[in-house]
Amino acid sequence: MIYAPRAVAAMLGIAPTTLRTWDQRYGLGPSGRTEGGHRRYQEADVEVLRRMVMWTGQGVAPASAAVLARQEPVARPDAQRAAISDETARSARRGFLTAAKRLDESLMLELAAGLIAEHGVVSAWESVFVPCLVELGHLVAESGRGVDVEHVASASLQSALRAVPRPSRPGVLSALLSCAPDEQHVLALEALGGALSEQDCSWRALGARVPAEALCDAVHRLRPTVVLIWAHRADLAQQVPLDELGARSSALLAVAGPGWAGLSLPPLVRRPGTLTEALGLVLDRVRH
Template identity: 70%
Template structure:
């Protein structure tokens, strides 16, 4: 059911305490539903590249849940402290601490506040550090990876119905963390979405939009030469979805009049939600 061997289960039990709640007198393990959910999280986290020890610690916590709408943003002093703490953890390559800080921000304040006030500014700061010093790429990469894992911990909606949004990077675009933030925020809004990920070829993007028929198809690009590879005219003409583009790569490019251009995470959320809820 989990796709892992009994040997792996025994190892996780012995090393990390991810054992069953019940054992028979003969020592056989009897996993309850809650035990299986912990193991599912462990499998998901290790599959995303989280080190087993850190994954085990995270798996035993309650997963982040969508925050009530209208939760207040962080005060500026709180945001500054959170940014300082996350950047310090990143420079130390302290993945467990980054995951812990990110998870608490998401649970306490929601995706939009966490992204706008902490995550995005931290990524910008770390990017500038790498550009100025010519070193520290490992810091930037591990920080991005930690945020990716944290954002994916926000549970997707269990509701059925129309696919509200299909998210995709432009061809050759490899920077897709902003799309992960949008997806997590849409989960908080209880709407369905899918993300095609990085470097989606033009033909594959068109085929996916035609097959899935989302209410909104949004494409991310951070450079103009990458954005220009997106077949916007074909998407607009034949998909039936509302087409939107986001990211700095679209600035200054001539776009079809019907293409929407949300400039912030909140703008993108409103665009998607308005299409499925009126």
């Protein structure tokens, strides 16, 4: 199919002027023209623009979104991806940290998306993303500077993880992911969500700072197979009503994050220590 600019704009729900701007500034234009010089978009052009709309809708800056829009979308694997070698992981960490310290959002997104596409979420997270985030955290703690770098890096990783396509078919909700009340760190939950999507498992995330009552209500309404709650400090973890959740739902309860270390948990609550363990816990419950 061949489309005129006005038709493409209508299909994507954007203004024709936006379409023209993306063409002029970022080169996201049509690949053909009529004999009279009128712009005409082919299916492949429209798909690139759909990705541009998706990325900008997630808050990615247009220039960075354009870089990602030209890439093929991250797809769920049909087979086991190759593990990341130590040498590849070291090289990827150097590249990502260099891009982070330059606040080069588009490069961080490109690197993160490439690692996920080639090696999968779990390997990319555990071998590259977590070590990079830890190093950036140490930089902030030791120097008191670099919060901007840490925030941009986290936002870039979040965008790359959200690009993993979710299952399209309806079905039982495999996992409900939530932060503890007043907990603002959501990136680990995004990583688990991306890994679940790769395994064709449905999931939903409630986001940051979920009040205890709202969490209980969501569990009651959605009836997920597994509920996993993240907390990075003990005072935040202690606000989670685990006993009430256990009494009101048949879901398997799990907690994750350093905030749960040393806390006494109800007997049936699980505490995976890594992304691999958390993913395995959900898959085991769903499939068996």
